[in-house]
Amino acid sequence: ELLEERGPLAKPEANVRVGETIVSVNGIAAKSVATPGELLRNQVGKQVLLTIADAAGKRRDVIVTPVNTRRDRDLRYLAWEQERRARVDEAGKNRIGYVHLQAMGGGDIARWAREFYPVFQREGLILDLRHNRGGSIDSWIIEKLQRRAWHFWQARGYEDPISNQQLAFRGHVVALIDAETYSDGETMAQGLKRLGIAPLIGVTTAGAGIWLSDQNRLRDNGIARAAELGSFVDNGKERVWITEGTGVAPDMEVDNLPHATFNGSDAQLDAAIRYLQDKMAKEPLREPKAPAYPVLQRK
Numbered sequence: 001e002l003l004e005e006r007g008p009l010a011k012p013e014a015n016v017r018v019g020e021t022i023v024s025v026n027g028i029a030a031k032s033v034a035t036p037g038e039l040l041r042n043q044v045g046k047q048v049l050l051t052i053a054d055a056a057g058k059r060r061d062v063i064v065t066p067v068n069t070r071r072d073r074d075l076r077y078l079a080w081e082q083e084r085r086a087r088v089d090e091a092g093k094n095r096i097g098y099v100h101l102q103a104m105g106g107g108d109i110a111r112w113a114r115e116f117y118p119v120f121q122r123e124g125l126i127l128d129l130r131h132n133r134g135g136s137i138d139s140w141i142i143e144k145l146q147r148r149a150w151h152f153w154q155a156r157g158y159e160d161p162i163s164n165q166q167l168a169f170r171g172h173v174v175a176l177i178d179a180e181t182y183s184d185g186e187t188m189a190q191g192l193k194r195l196g197i198a199p200l201i202g203v204t205t206a207g208a209g210i211w212l213s214d215q216n217r218l219r220d221n222g223i224a225r226a227a228e229l230g231s232f233v234d235n236g237k238e239r240v241w242i243t244e245g246t247g248v249a250p251d252m253e254v255d256n257l258p259h260a261t262f263n264g265s266d267a268q269l270d271a272a273i274r275y276l277q278d279k280m281a282k283e284p285l286r287e288p289k290a291p292a293y294p295v296l297q298r299k
Contacts, residue, residue, distance in 0.1 A: 008067060
């Protein structure tokens with residue numbers, strides 16, 4: 001977990017743990033109001049003094065800086081993402097990697113590098129495109145997934161070989177999609193499916209896979225956004241417009257039902273884990289081994 005992705009209470013200077021209690025906010029008892037949020041009005045970005053009681057009742061004072069509701073939403077989303085990753089690590093016994101792409105913008109390139117490269121040597125990979133807001137980096141990521149290790153370098157005295165096409169993923173891949181997979185997230189899903197990189201699990205995407213811009217400003221600085229570029233395929237077998245208005249259909253339809261999801265389940269993620277476990281059992285990743293070193297003799 002990165003430091004910048006921690007909430008105010010989880011920062012090192014506060015280190016408030018689950019199970020501890022907020023007794024007061026700026027000297028006002030937390031029990032004196034309906035919700036502690038009332039004591040945080042107009043406190044965004046300002047230092048706030050909290051009195052914290054641990055499980056044994058021992059109290060201490062900490063200073064925290066509250067965030068606004070948008071940052072709170074982002075932190076909760078990051079917590080959801082970290083929980084998915086932890087589930088995959090536990091269920092897959094660290095043999096399956098998990099990468100969630102929130103969007104397809106410039107900042108998501110850094111997120112991809114940070115999350116994909118530490119797991120690129122695992123046997124399975126889940127690409128989570130759910131809630132993806134779009135952008136324009138699908139080609140860049142697909143290019144990385146299309147890399148193929150075709151030979152290996154082996155140094156004497158070292159056990160692990162290094163593949164050519166460095167950082168190429170050699171295992172099985174599956175992707176998750178939902179009705180909130182949008183725009184370039186849908187283009188990414190189309191590429192994974194049509195190029196045979198990964199099957200899709202989930203429900204049909206939003207159906208908004210078109211290119212448009214915000215350059216057509218009106219005199220009052222408003223925007224009249226309109227579709228500009230549609231996408232189609234012409235591969236000799238079919239010539240058809242894709243994505244816009246129809247979305248991307250999954251190869252395996254699995255829905256996250258509201259009540260079960262509220263209670264903490266994630267049927268789509270569970271289906272992806274089961275799929276990869278089955279593929280890994282039937283088609284295990286073969287680790288390359290160097291042949292015997294040549295025996296060189298002087299004549």
